[in-house]
Amino acid sequence: MPPVLGPYEGESLIGAEQPVIGGHAEFWDAGVVVIEPDEPQGKDVIISCAVHGDETAPIEMVRDMLHDIFAGTLQVKQRTLFLIANPAAIVNGTRFVDINMNRLFSGAHHKGTTPEHQRAEKLEQYVTRFYKQKQRFHYDLHTAIRDSAHEKFAVYPFTHGAPYKKEQLTFLAQSGIDTILLNQAPTTTFSYYSVRAHNADAFTVELGKVRPFGENDMTRFATADAMFRKLISTNELELPAFNGARHHVYDVCRTIDRTQQNFRLNFPDDVANFTEFEQGYLLATDGDTEYRVEQAGERIIFPNADVAIGQRALLTVVPVPIDKLELV
Numbered sequence: 001m002p003p004v005l006g007p008y009e010g011e012s013l014i015g016a017e018q019p020v021i022g023g024h025a026e027f028w029d030a031g032v033v034v035i036e037p038d039e040p041q042g043k044d045v046i047i048s049c050a051v052h053g054d055e056t057a058p059i060e061m062v063r064d065m066l067h068d069i070f071a072g073t074l075q076v077k078q079r080t081l082f083l084i085a086n087p088a089a090i091v092n093g094t095r096f097v098d099i100n101m102n103r104l105f106s107g108a109h110h111k112g113t114t115p116e117h118q119r120a121e122k123l124e125q126y127v128t129r130f131y132k133q134k135q136r137f138h139y140d141l142h143t144a145i146r147d148s149a150h151e152k153f154a155v156y157p158f159t160h161g162a163p164y165k166k167e168q169l170t171f172l173a174q175s176g177i178d179t180i181l182l183n184q185a186p187t188t189t190f191s192y193y194s195v196r197a198h199n200a201d202a203f204t205v206e207l208g209k210v211r212p213f214g215e216n217d218m219t220r221f222a223t224a225d226a227m228f229r230k231l232i233s234t235n236e237l238e239l240p241a242f243n244g245a246r247h248h249v250y251d252v253c254r255t256i257d258r259t260q261q262n263f264r265l266n267f268p269d270d271v272a273n274f275t276e277f278e279q280g281y282l283l284a285t286d287g288d289t290e291y292r293v294e295q296a297g298e299r300i301i302f303p304n305a306d307v308a309i310g311q312r313a314l315l316t317v318v319p320v321p322i323d324k325l326e327l328v
């Protein structure tokens with residue numbers, strides 16, 4: 001990686017500009033690179049990775065895109081901001097250094113002073129500085145800690161009642177992401193920040209299971225990689241017509257927080273995301289509180305018994321027929 005993508009400024013390019021085919025690149029900060037085409041085609045696209053530092057595949061995807069842009073083999077026609085969100089955690093080889101950065105947006109960064117709090121605030125400032133045109137997109141790329149019954153899925157942040165967009169669902173399906181998880185409340189994630197503060201179409205995109213650097217089978221990310229490259233390098237995407245049958249949609253049913261030291265998940269560590277349990281099954285105990293499966297079809301997602309007290313340890317989701325959604 002060029003030094004500008006790392007956490008240390010050194011003899012850096014920060015503040016510099018560099019020509020690329022059909023435009024120029026600006027280096028705003030470590031891991032903050034803007035590609036400004038000479039003739040922008042109307043979309044402002046943010047592609048972010050490494051909000052979690054050990055989620056390597058999206059970092060490798062972004063690295064390769066930047067490599068190809070600077071090598072002159074990928075011409076960017078839409079204004080694009082690449083964000084490598086948490087370089088210090090990448091260097092550390094961990095999800096985060098002090099605190100989970102994907103709980104620090106929409107102002108939550110004011111509640112602390114760690115480098116991650118400071119970086120989240122700066123990332124918000126860069127996003128604000130970047131968005132200029134009306135069509136705004138933000139794909140925040142992640143990989144999951146564990147296997148998933150649906151390998152790739154996207155979290156559709158709370159829309160505050162606005163309809164869900166067929167074009168975005170189709171774009172995601174064309175990227176190999178046919179499973180959508182609907183958030184029904186505001187959150188402090190990066191993607192929700194872009195939705196709420198900037199009226200962007202923004203998603204947390206989970207691309208598969210995390211592996212160490214260099215051990216990712218990049219062919220499993222090829223479909224998504226090709227669509228993101230197409231998004232930034234073409235004037236129009238020319239997507240196929242919306243087809244509801246392509247999409248699996250889930251609603252968040254319950255959020256289970258760890259509130260006690262004595263918190264336990266009642267299933268093995270390697271249970272896949274979107275695994276279904278029968279009604280009545282004991283999912284977790286939090287001190288004296290028992291959490292059991294309440295609804296038929298209820299599935300678990302993002303289990304993590306080791307979170308700090310007060311943080312989310314588990315979500316449950318239920319399938320929703322796509323014709324129940326308001327779509328536009």
Ligand SMILES: [Zn+2]
Pocket residue numbers: 051052055142143
């Ligand atoms: Zn993540």
